[in-house]
Amino acid sequence: MTRRLFLSALLLLASPAAADDLVSGISQDQIAITSNYAGTDIVVFGAIENAAPAAAVSGRDIVVVVRGPDEDFTVRKRVRVGGIWVNSTRMVLRGMPSYYYIATTRPLNEIASPSALRNYDLGIDNLQPAEESTNNPRKAEPYRLAIIRERTRDHLYASLPGSVEFLSPTLFRVRIPVPATVPPGQYRVEVSLFRDGTIMGAQSTPFFVDQVGLERRLFEAAHAKPFAYGIATVVLGVFLGWLSSVLFRRAT
Amino acid sequence: MDIYLPIAEMSVAWPLLLAVGALVGFLSGLLGVGGGFLLTPLLIFSGIPAEVAVATTASHLTASSMAGAISQWRRRAVDFKMAAIMLAGGFLGTGGGVYLLRLLRSAGQTDLAVSGGYVVLLGSVGALMLNESVRTLYAAQLGLSPPRPRKHHHSWIHGLPLKARFHQSKLYTSVIPPFVLGLIVGILSALLGVGGGFIVVPAMIYFLRVPTNVVIGTSLLQIVVVTAATTVLQAVGNYTVDIVLAAFLIIGGVIGAQFGVRLSARMRGEHLRLILSLVVLAVAARLLWGLIVTPDDLFSVTVGTP
Structure with a gap:
């Protein structure tokens, strides 16, 4: 299985590079939710082209983001009324990803500065809704964090630092879990090559999760x-x- | 061993579903109740969303009450006229209950309403049954004859208009009480996923004065039809009936029920009632605990907009 992946990776290497000096691919472009679907893994692999091996090793990082289709969320705050917990204030946050995994060669804060990561929209903490049912972002913040907590608990958001491994100075690979609870839709795999805190190349590949x-x-x-x-x-x-x-x- | 539930949109181990269905079927066969009051909470404890649990339990009840209804029908122990009037109220109640559930869903209060409703219903019914069975057992211990149920004189029921004759039940009474009883049970069926046998049976005996031999058959027929209507209305109104979940629960349930029925033939009625009341109170306590204990996260997240 792995060997075949690398053969296809090498084939990709032979074709003209889509990004500056990064090529990547994924193990499957469709995940079928069948009656016995209990989650699977998607393997993302790639290679850095045109890099002198010595230069390739230093200060170079790979960030792989897998992002599921956006969903709208309703978040309610619970309060205690007469000893019983009931839902009270409600906030609607539209356009947060249903699924978000970020896999990296090193912890994200060692790869780039917080402001750079914010600019690149990278990292779970930087996930922002497209629209909130309030004009006061400070008021929406605890509700946004609640979504991140809930999704992280349910293994739908995760950060996997150090999981991207280099098998040679130029070839890398990472295995990213896709749990059984993911919604159907179009997913995107975004692979970025960082050097000294900035993105040098990026490639995006879609795949689909479908009930079949x-x-x-x-x-x-x-x-x-x-x-x-x-x-x-x-x-x-x-x-x-x-x-x-x-x-x-x-x-x- | 996992099966994907297309409406609940989650994977669950199917042997667990069979086991839950069998356990509830066993208890319902043993104790002569539908078991919806056990199944809905068990499904919620297993992580199935409350609205899917409530709607799918209704279809389980249709199946588990079907066998009983058929055998009572063969014994001609069904008052069809009484059942028809209760069903008229039942349909109205089910429609109202499904609509109410939709309102609760958009207000984000489904879990509270379902759990809270169960705590009140099971707490009171369980306490009454426990009280009665303990008194009966205590009296038996002292060698006394069990206390007879008090004769109720509900003159207001006999004073109601719209009287009709029920030949099978040998009654001449107003149609309003059975209609209202059906209405209440219909609402409970849609809201809580219960068949309502544990309310209908005592109510028919004590308030409507229906002869005991007709009560069970009439109640079962009413449960079959009301839960069937609930299933369809939930499917149309809330899209919350999971047919895959239903299939596993039903298969487990009908198998479990047979063992329950066999065991019940070898046990004394008072002991059965004592067990039932303890089970009912335990479920109520567990649900109450879920409402009282401080949640891990003070925010609850649902996908979708209200």
Whole structure:
């Protein structure tokens, strides 16, 4: 498997480079959510071209970002009312990624300055919603941080410092988990080459996560033909209930 | 061993779903209840979103009550007229309940309403049952005859208009009480995913004075139809019925129910009621704990806009 990846990486090397001196690829351009889907890994690999080996080693870092489709989030703050926790104030934050993994050769703060990372929109802490239901960004901040906490807990946001490994002075590879709970849609893999705190080259590759087969048809049926879907569920229940009563009568 | 649930949009170990279905089926066969009050909380504890748990449990109840309803039907122990009036109220209640659930969902209060509703319902029903079964067992210990249920004289029920004759139940009474009973159970079915047998049966016996031999069959028929309607309405109104989840729960449930029924034939009624009341109170306590204990995160995040 890995050997084949490197063969394709070498093939990529032979073709004209898409970015300055960085080429990269991914192990699969589609992830199919099937009935037994329990999460998978996507392998991102690449090579640095035209680099003298000595120069390549020093002060050079790779940052790999995998970003899922944007979603809108509703965040509610819980307060205690009469001893019971209830949802109170609500904030809607639109356009935060559903999934965000950032894998690097070293911890991000050693790769570039905080202001540079902010400019490049890199790092979980720098994820910003496209739109908030308030004009006061300071008020929205705890709600944005709540999304980041929740997604991190659910393994949908993660930072993987040191996970990008160099297999030779020019070839690198990283394995990034895609858990079972990711939403379907278009994902982007963005690979950046840093040298002395600035991006020297970048490449972006999309891949797709799709429900396929029965799962997709059931999901679509539930939304497109909800009445028929509901009836089908009832028929299933009635049939199994009836079947059990027949079998039970036989058994006794 | 994982199965992807297309509506809940998550992977769950399918043996767990079979086991949960079988456990609830076993208890419902053992104790003669639908078991929705156990299944919904168990699904919520397993991480299934509350609205999917409530809606999918309804379809499980259709299946588990079906077998019982068929055998009661064969024994002609069903008052169809009474069931029809309760169902008229039931449909209205289910429609209202599904709409109410949608409002709660957009207000972000589904979890609170479902858990809080369960705590109140299970807490009170469990306490009543515990009280009754302990008193019965205590009396049996002293060698006394078990206390008879007090005769209720609900003159206001007999004073209500719109009287009708129910031949199967040998009653001449107003249609309003069964209609209201059906309405309440319909709302509970949509909101909490319960069939309502543990409310309908005592209410029919003590308030409507329906003969005991007709009560179970009529209640089961009513549960089958109301939960079927709830399933369809939840699917249309909230898109929260997960057919894959339902299939696993039903298969586990119908198998578990058979073992429960067999065991129940060898146990005394008072002991069964005692077990049921303790299970009910334990579920209520667990749900109450979830409402009281300080959450790990004071913010709750949901995908989508209200």
